[in-house]
Amino acid sequence: MPLKPRPNPDVLGHRRLFGVLGPSTNTVVQPDFDDLRVPGVTNHYSRIVVDDAQAISDETFMAGTLEISRNTVEAVRGVLTCNPDYLVMGMSAVTFYGGAEGAAKWRENIEKEAGVSLCTGSQSLIEAFNAYGGIKRIAVISPYYPSANAQVAHFMADHGIEVVRDTCLQCPSWTAIAQVPTSTLREELKKLDGDDVDALVQVGTNLSMVKFAAAAELWLGKPVIAINTATYWNALRQNGIMDRKQGFGRLMEEF
Structure with a gap:
């Protein structure tokens, strides 16, 4: 769709101002999205305040992500003061919960509060699958715990996608997710x-994989889709911005 020009365009974000919502503990989304940014689009990060959960278990992981969900509206209110054109969700777990229906309802609630459209990671993956074509069976790597991976599989099943197998890295804290080394990711992808x-x-936005996933596509010979790449790609495309960008995999380079 063609871009509607802003009546008084921002000097740097003259094409689009993106309001980015991410947990305060997340250190990966902001630099990832800035790496993926294209000329005339600017990112304005609003932190969803949450404590750095420690000694996470299956139950406390779910509770912690729901706390982030509850605090999202406050972050929305903060970023709306810069008058963004569009919102981009930099936290993926809650966008899968409740299957396709639950995910749609969650997004719609945020959009109703904001009065601005929101791009989520879960829906962005579906859009990415459609762009590549022929993706029906996937394997998933996450920093999550099994209960959250089950939610991912539920969401995918509702969209006709089968999760054949998955890995839960079960990171011990929110900030520990950003500390997972590339060597671990490489071994897990091989498995x-x-x-x-x-x-x-790959899901879990604080797990750094945008560049590694692009490299892995070359040696695995199939799509390797990082959640942050899919989300930002979809945000651009939903706003009619078709710029290609090298170095971040086929999704950003071809579609």
């Missing part, structure tokens, strides 16, 4: 890959 999956998918 997840197989002829029975069409694509490898």
Whole structure:
């Protein structure tokens, strides 16, 4: 769709101002989205305040993500003061909860509060699958715990996508997610890959994979989709911005 010009364009964000919502403990989304940014689009990060949860378990992981969900509206109110054109969710877990229906309802509630459209990671993955074409069976890597991975599988099933196998890294704190080394990601992708999956998918926005996923596509010979890449790509495309960007995988380079 063609971009509607702003009546009084921002000098730097003359194409679009993106309001980015992310947990206060997240140190990956902000630099990732800035790396993915294209000329004339600017990102304005609003932190969803949450304590750095420690000694996470399956139950406390879910409770912690729901706390982030509850605090999202306050972050929305903060970023709206810069008059963004569009909102981008930099936290993925809660955008899968409750399957397709629950995810849609969650997004709609935020959009109603904001009066501005919101891009979520879960829906962005579905858009990415459609762009690549032929993706029906996936393997998933996450920093989550099993209960959250089950929510991802539920959401995917509602969209006709089968999660063949998955890995939960079960990071011990929110900030520890950003400390997972590339060597661990490499070994886990090798375990997840197989002829029975069409694509490898990473969820959990504080897990740094935008550049590694692009490299992994080359040696695995199939789509490797990082959640931050998919989300920002979809935000651009939903706003009619079709710029390609090199170095971040086929999604940003071809579609």
